[in-house]
Amino acid sequence: MDPKNADRRRKELEQLPRVQRERLSHIDFKLYFLGELRRADVVERFEVGPAGATRDIAQYREIAPENLELDPATKAYRPTSEFVPLFEHQPQRVLTALSQGFGGGIGDELRSMVRCEFPPSLSLPAMEVLAPITRAINRGKAVRLGYTSVGSGKTERELVPLALVDTGIRWHLRAFCRKHLEFRDFVFTRMESPTVLEDSPVVPEETVEHDVQWSRIIELVLVPHPEHARPEIVRMDFDMPDGVRIVKARAANAGYMLRRWSVDCSPDHSLRGPEYALWLSDPLALYGASSAPLAPGYQDPRPDGAYRIIKAL
Secondary structure, eight states: OOHHHHHHHHHHHHTSOHHHHHHHHHHHHIIIIISOBOHHHHHHHHTOOHHHHHHHHHHHHHHOGGGEEEETTTTEEEEOTTOOOSSOOOHHHHHHHHHHOOOOSTTOOOOOSSOOOOOOOSOOOOHHHHHHHHHHHHHTOEEEEEEEETTTEEEEEEEEEEEEEEOSSOEEEEEEETTTTEEEEEEGGGEEEEEEETTSOOOGGGSGGGOHHHHOEEEEEEEEOTTOSOHHHHHHHTTOTTSOEEEEEETTTHHHHHHHTTEEOOTTOOOOSTTOOEEESOGGGGTTOTTGGGSTTOEEEOTTSOEEEOOOO
16 A cells, blocks of 8 residues: 555544544454455444444544445445555454454343354353452452362462463463462362451552562573474464564463464474474573473473473473
8 A cells, every 4th residue: 555545544543532443443343354344233232223323334434435345236345455454453353353342231142253163161160260360450458268279189279360261271360379378270160268457458469560570681592492203384484484482471370371383492392293393492591480390201300400390281
């Protein structure tokens, strides 16, 4: 697109109210990813009248007349061969919308926009557990709850919730544990009856600013696995034209991420299997990270020179 035309579009969009930009973005989305747009799409998504939807489509045509044309046979608008999206659509949000819908209505079921298949979540928090935890995070409060751990069984805990973490397999909570006086990870499905403690002050040492593992950012340098038969395909799959992908992760979460991505973290790239397309080229970057033992093949050097090998689960 002509840079002058792109600049004109940007300025016109900036002058519009946010609610109208959202409707124009939806029109852009429908044309770009589904290849058709009807007035009813705007009416149903935003609960506006037909006249309002017509005005929105007209506004879109005024800004980008070369982007769409009316198909007389179906009375639907189609993207033209010259179509250039008006908005920057984030891949994660696009894929979520296409696979699960927008979910804007009360109690709406998630419905995909195109045929789509993705694994169901085997472990999700109960809403009566999640809600008090998120209220505590938002308001900077502590909670009291029952918690069942592998080592201690069921005990009562006081936690200062800090953040939610999705490992790809389960959701857990990063929190300060007043029993052990340290920051730890707590699995939602093991919690019972959390209660927000309104009259229990949170001291600075219990806040996220003092969680060293959460604050420490590690650079993970990922490269195609040296034993992979077709490294050029790995470079294509993971958008690494130069053969390197650098990802930043919190020390508290890096091991979970590397496990989810099946990255070989052994120093001699010794793990074998089709799941290991990537290798962490500098495994020592994980040294001192609390989540490092979860990384496939990671070897933790002990002071006496011995090594503890953590195998991929």
